[in-house]
Amino acid sequence: MAPCIVSDKISEIDIAYHSENIEFVSVPSFDFLNPVNAIKALGTIPLIFWRILRTMGKAYHIHLRCPGNMGLLGSIAQLFFPGKKKSAKYAGNWDWSIRQPKSYRVQQFLLRSTFLTKNMKVLVYGEWPDKTKNILPFFTASYSDLDVLPFVPRKIGGVDTPVELIFVGTLSKNKNPDICIEVVKLLKENKIPCNLHLFGEGPLRKTLEELVHVSALEDCVTIHGNKPAEYVKQYYQRCHFLVFISDSEGWPKVVAEAMFWGCLPITTKVSCVPQMLDFGSRGVLVSKDPIDIYEQISLLINSQDEYNRMARTAHEWSTGYTLEKFEMEIGNVIND
Structure with missing residues (x-):
């Protein structure tokens, strides 16, 4: 699930997904970068949230990509499915000692909480002192053996x-x-x-x-x-x-x-x-x-x-x- 942005401009580093195993569920994009967009988002978010809940209900495994706008809604929606297997990739800086947007802090709080978030593995970059059983230090890769x-x-x-x-x-x-x-x-x-x-x-x-x-x-x-x-x-x-x-x-x-x-x-x-x-x-x-x-x-x-x-x-x-x-x-x- 994600917003779909249609564009004729494709750079040399972009490539389309081609797989019969992928079903793309499109939702409207939203942001809070200015007052007008914020007002539009307040009207759009309930619809997106409902679609997330409905799609999560069909899933065997729920995976989130955080931090981000969709990640914020997803990290809240996953609370309604404590029995499902879940994972999240936190692609940003997990370090709590630095200043970050409040929405990022909310996502970190929900993901690391073993009381609120059940059956979750959160893949974070690096080892940090606030580690809970939800947190799994991880990495990413670019090249093959x-x-x-x-x-x-x-x-x-x-x-x-x-x-x-x-x-x-x-x-x-x-x-x-x-x-x-x-x-x-x-x-x-x-x-x-x-x-x-x-x-x-x-x-x-x-x-x-x-x-x-x-x-x-x-x-x-x-x-x-x-x-x-x-x-x-x-x-x-x-x-x-x-x-x-x-x-x-x-x-x-x-x-x-x-x-x-x-x-x-x-x-x-x-x-x-x-x-x-x-x-x-x-x-x-x-x-x-x-x-x-x-x-x-x-x-x-x-x-x-x-x-x-x-x-x-x-x-x-x-x-x-x-x-x-x-x-x-x-x-x-x-x-x-």
């Missing part, structure tokens, strides 16, 4: 081997891709050859293009836009660092993907990312200050062995989380 390759050390630094940086994600304020460009400026100012590859689309694209032009970095910064996974994989395999300075994440797949191909992540301390990086032993945890990021890169450029040790450790960890393991664990959740 067949994709796993031996780790190959990479030479870094020098005129013949410029530092290759990659960013993968939405070109939006939340992801801070502009910081990546600021890091390149610092590297160039300090005579360190480098290249930056930005993958993704978003509202900041024109701003980033202007920043590249004003900074005279056209020769070393490329904005590729959205590209298929196989194309991006080629850059993970050749780049030294993923620079991913996001404000909020759940389990950032791009961090795990970079590690899978031996590309060392440089990223912020959000959600379970410090746990993914073993608190700095298989990746670099930084602030949003470009100088901090530049200094960390400079240190590793001058320590080839340490760079490859960390990249190897990152590769070994990430290749343990494949699609086959993911499928097996999902099976355990459904069948247990």
Whole structure:
């Protein structure tokens, strides 16, 4: 069950579902982004809620995707079915110590409550101190066991081997891709050859293009836009660092993907990312200050062995989380 948005524009990273085993139940979309939409939502929500209850009543297993508007209604509706098997994927940041929307807190409260929510397994990213028997630390995956390759050390630094940086994600304020460009400026100012590859689309694209032009970095910064996974994989395999300075994440797949191909992540301390990086032993945890990021890169450029040790450790960890393991664990959740 979900809202269905019909559009003729399909990007290179989108694909339609084709399966006889999927029945799509469409409901109206709603949000509370402005007063007009909020008033419309109040009239629409009772109908959506009734459809959710009716559909849940037919299900053997109920699965929710939270946080979100539909997740909020679903987390309330599932309370009426204490005897059914249920699971929820909480795709956001579970950390209660950070500021989050109140609707997210409501969903977290309902999902973790063993008094209100029965027969539920809540898949969350990372280990957190508020764990109840409903909570199951989980992961996600992008690649198969067949994709796993031996780790190959990479030479870094020098005129013949410029530092290759990659960013993968939405070109939006939340992801801070502009910081990546600021890091390149610092590297160039300090005579360190480098290249930056930005993958993704978003509202900041024109701003980033202007920043590249004003900074005279056209020769070393490329904005590729959205590209298929196989194309991006080629850059993970050749780049030294993923620079991913996001404000909020759940389990950032791009961090795990970079590690899978031996590309060392440089990223912020959000959600379970410090746990993914073993608190700095298989990746670099930084602030949003470009100088901090530049200094960390400079240190590793001058320590080839340490760079490859960390990249190897990152590769070994990430290749343990494949699609086959993911499928097996999902099976355990459904069948247990």
